[in-house]
Amino acid sequence: MIETDKLTRCYGNLTAVDALSIRVEPGQVLGLLGPNGAGKSTAMRMIAGFLVPTSGSARVCGYDAMREPLKAKRALGYLPEGAPSYGEMTVREFLQFIVRIRGLRGEAGYRRMDAVVQQLQLDEVLGLGIDTLSKGLRRRVGLAQAILHDPPVLMLDEPTDGLDPNQKHAVRQLIDMMARDRTILISTHLLEEVHALCNRVVIIARGKLLADATPAELEARSRYHGAVSFSAPGSGMSQEMLGRLPQVAGVEIDPLDGRVTVFPKPGERILEPVERLLQEQGLEVSEIQLERGRLDEVFRQITSGEEVGRGVAA
Amino acid sequence: MSPVNAVVRRELGSYFATPVAYVFLVIFLVLAGILTFYVGDFYERGQADLQPFFVMHPWLYLILVPAITMRMWAEETKGGTLELLLTLPLTLWQAMLGKFLAAWLFIGLALALTFPIWITVNYLGAPDNGVILAGYLGSWLMAGNFIAIGACLSALTRSQVVAFILTALVCVLLILAGQPQVLDFFQGALPRRLINAVAHLSMLRHFEAISRGVLDLRDLLYFVLSTLGWLVAGVLLLDLKRTR
Numbered sequence: 009m010i011e012t013d014k015l016t017r018c019y020g021n022l023t024a025v026d027a028l029s030i031r032v033e034p035g036q037v038l039g040l041l042g043p044n045g046a047g048k049s050t051a052m053r054m055i056a057g058f059l060v061p062t063s064g065s066a067r068v069c070g071y072d073a074m075r076e077p078l079k080a081k082r083a084l085g086y087l088p089e090g091a092p093s094y095g096e097m098t099v100r101e102f103l104q105f106i107v108r109i110r111g112l113r114g115e116a117g118y119r120r121m122d123a124v125v126q127q128l129q130l131d132e133v134l135g136l137g138i139d140t141l142s143k144g145l146r147r148r149v150g151l152a153q154a155i156l157h158d159p160p161v162l163m164l165d166e167p168t169d170g171l172d173p174n175q176k177h178a179v180r181q182l183i184d185m186m187a188r189d190r191t192i193l194i195s196t197h198l199l200e201e202v203h204a205l206c207n208r209v210v211i212i213a214r215g216k217l218l219a220d221a222t223p224a225e226l227e228a229r230s231r232y233h234g235a236v237s238f239s240a241p242g243s244g245m246s247q248e249m250l251g252r253l254p255q256v257a258g259v260e261i262d263p264l265d266g267r268v269t270v271f272p273k274p275g276e277r278i279l280e281p282v283e284r285l286l287q288e289q290g291l292e293v294s295e296i297q298l299e300r301g302r303l304d305e306v307f308r309q310i311t312s313g314e315e316v317g318r319g320v321a322a
Numbered sequence: 323m324s325p326v327n328a329v330v331r332r333e334l335g336s337y338f339a340t341p342v343a344y345v346f347l348v349i350f351l352v353l354a355g356i357l358t359f360y361v362g363d364f365y366e367r368g369q370a371d372l373q374p375f376f377v378m379h380p381w382l383y384l385i386l387v388p389a390i391t392m393r394m395w396a397e398e399t400k401g402g403t404l405e406l407l408l409t410l411p412l413t414l415w416q417a418m419l420g421k422f423l424a425a426w427l428f429i430g431l432a433l434a435l436t437f438p439i440w441i442t443v444n445y446l447g448a449p450d451n452g453v454i455l456a457g458y459l460g461s462w463l464m465a466g467n468f469i470a471i472g473a474c475l476s477a478l479t480r481s482q483v484v485a486f487i488l489t490a491l492v493c494v495l496l497i498l499a500g501q502p503q504v505l506d507f508f509q510g511a512l513p514r515r516l517i518n519a520v521a522h523l524s525m526l527r528h529f530e531a532i533s534r535g536v537l538d539l540r541d542l543l544y545f546v547l548s549t550l551g552w553l554v555a556g557v558l559l560l561d562l563k564r565t566r
Contacts, residue, residue: 056409060565081411088409092402094332096339101332108328109410137339153406 009033009191010055010161014064017050017215024050026215027064032208034160037187039206039223040195043311047215048195049089052165055193056086068161082110085159087167091150095139099130099149102138103156110157124152127182143170151179161191168201180204199303213311227301229309236282237269238296249289253281269299325412329420330427337390337428346386350432353382358439370447375439376457376533380497380526383429383468388489390428391472392482394421395560399480408564414557422466422473422553429465433458453535460532463545464525468493470549474556477563493525500524 010032017025025047032038040048053059055066057073057080066073071080093102103125107117125131128148133141138149147170154162167183168176183192183205194205202209202223209226211219219226227233247268250259255276260269272278279298286293337343354375358364362374398404407417443449471492476485498504500521508517521527528541 053405056405058405058409058564078411078413081409084409086409088402088405090402092406094336094403095401096336097332101335101339105328105332106410108331109325109412111324111411 009067009069010163010193011067012051012055012064013066015051015054015061015066016063017047017054017059018062023215025054025061025212028212028215028217029064030210030217030220032191032193034189034191035187036208037183037192037194037206038208038210039202040193040210040212041197041199041202041307042195042212044197046213046311048212049165050215051212052086052163052193052195053088055163056084056088057081058088082157083159083161085154085157085162087150087154087164089165090169091147093138093146093149093153096137098135098137099141100134102149103152106153106156112157120156120158124156127155128152129178144172144175147171148175148179151182155182155186159190162186162193164192164194166196167194168196168198176201199307202303211307211310218310223303224300226303226306230299230301230303230306231271232269232299232305233301234272234277235269235299236272236279236296237267237299238282238286238293239265239267240286240291240293249285250282253278253285255281325410325416326420326423329412329417330424333421333424334428337424342390343428346390346428347432347435350382350386351435354378354436355439357382370443370449372439372443372449372454372457373533375436376461376529379461380464380529383465384490384493384497387425387429387465387468388472388486388493390425391469391476391489392485393476394425394473394485395477395556396480396482396485399563408560414560418473418553418557418560422469425469425473426462426466429469430462433462433465450535453533456535456537457533459537460529460541463532463542463549464529467525467545467549467552470552470556471496474552474559477556477559496523496525498524498526500527 010030012028012030014027014029015025016023016027028047028051030038040051042048050059054061055068055073057066057077060074068080069083071083073080094105097105103121107121112120125134128151130145130148130152133145138146141149147167151164151167154164162183164183168179171179180201183194186192187205194201196202206223209219209221209223210217211226247259247261250256250268250270255272255278257271257273259271261267262269270278270282279296283296286296337346357378358372358375362378364374367374395404398407408414412420440454443454444451468489472485472489475488475492476482478488479485501524505517505521508520512520522544528544531538531541
């Protein structure tokens with residue numbers, strides 16, 4: 009479990025993290041979202057016990073990061089931003105160092121290291137210097153370091169940054185697999201990742217908590233939530249007709265690809281009426297889609313504090 | 323103490339993973355030889371002891387120890403590994419101690435590798451090997467003191483060059499503090515008591531006493547306490563970094 013209580017950190021006049029209170033329970037994968045400089049990494053550094061909070065506190069598995077740092081650090085697996093590691097060491101030496109410093113002794117230590125090396129597919133590079141590895145491999149070495157002691161709490165600062173799509177997928181599978189009984193906090197600015205991994209999202213900007221919801225709840229805040237979009241040649245005709253439907257709040261046509269998006273009035277379901285209307289008009293529709301909502305739009309709306317377009321803002 | 327052990331092994335490993343260790347050892351041994359035989363007039367003195375050898379050590383350390391300690395914390399700060407290290411389950415003290423011990427053991431190895439000089443002097447004459455042992459002990463203690471200074475000043479900055487220069491500067495001040503030229507310079511300006519205090523700060527004075535074979539508790543305490551003091555200062559500096 010991770011708990012922060014009014015966690016605050018100032019650099020001079022700048023408040024990087026502003027009275028942040030969150031609580032992550034076992035089984036939860038919380039995605040910490042925010043624009044660059046929002047205070048994600050600073051918050052994580054305080055939870056990990058690297059930075060001292062200006063005020064407030066952070067606890068890992070009930071251990072205060074400042075008062076009982078060793079117990080808190082033992083319970084935590086942490087991947088710092090950029091996955092730093094000692095470049096002059098080989099992957100094997102580096103992981104052995106972590107094994108030793110974490111006090112994993114003898115047979116158990118070796119078995120654990122083997123398992124992690126398998127999980128992250130590092131067997132082929134064990135003997136290589138970390139400096140010579142690609143960015144993606146280095147990230148995986150960092151991940152291996154974080155999960156080596158099989159911690160109940162995992163905190164990963166941008167775990168898939170710099171990975172190719174296949175590696176991203178592998179890392180997400182790994183996190184997914186670990187998620188069942190663990191507490192996981194990841195920071196990211198990739199919105200797709202939130203869908204793929206998280207069952208809870210916290211959005212922060214300028215150090216302040218702005219939203220705390222499930223990905224689905226966030227999507228519901230989008231004006232695209234429940235909208236229907238389709239592509240049909242000659243759909244210019246239909247725009248007016250669709251606009252006249254009682255459930256419809258508005259119709260937009262993408263000037264580039266001609267895709268039509270129909271927005272519902274609050275609380276209305278419009279897929280059926282739109283389909284019916286299209287059928288009545290005899291319009292050939294190649295494909296029609298019910299939108300779940302667009303996270304990027306909600307993200308922008310929340311973090312920049314401005315209304316994006318009209319429609320349903322929560 | 324397992325985390326200290328892990329840090330010691332990692333640090334030593336990284337000395338030898340890069341050319342640093344080998345370059346250091348070669349330069350140390352070559353310089354120690356040259357200085358002893360050419361500058362120290364080892365043969366011409368006609369005495370079976372290692373005074374000319376030990377006399378040069380402060381000056382050797384002055385250049386070589388900062389080269390070893392400059393990366394100690396500066397590199398970790400710059401490379402971001404400090405965050406990794408300090409979020410592992412070990413205290414700042416254990417990390418500092420591990421790094422210090424690794425460097426100290428390494429200098430110990432360099433000193434041990436000067437054994438041909440000891441063999442030479444035993445072959446040529448009948449030296450007092452107790453005095454020589456005391457000389458080695460004093461030299462190693464002094465090296466520890468230099469390392470502690472370097473460790474502390476490396477924690478101060480993220481630039482290795484700055485760490486090197488600061489360390490060399492502090493070390494040269496501590497070496498010269500007791501020299502008559504320096505003391506004479508302050509003779510008129512400072513009260514006698516203060517000048518005496520400065521003279522006692524001199525590393526050279528304590529080192530020379532030990533390397534003559536006089537194991538005075540005060541000289542030993544000087545090195546132990548000074549080393550501890552610099553290490554404590556280094557830990558405090560690192561701790562301060564976490565709050566700034």
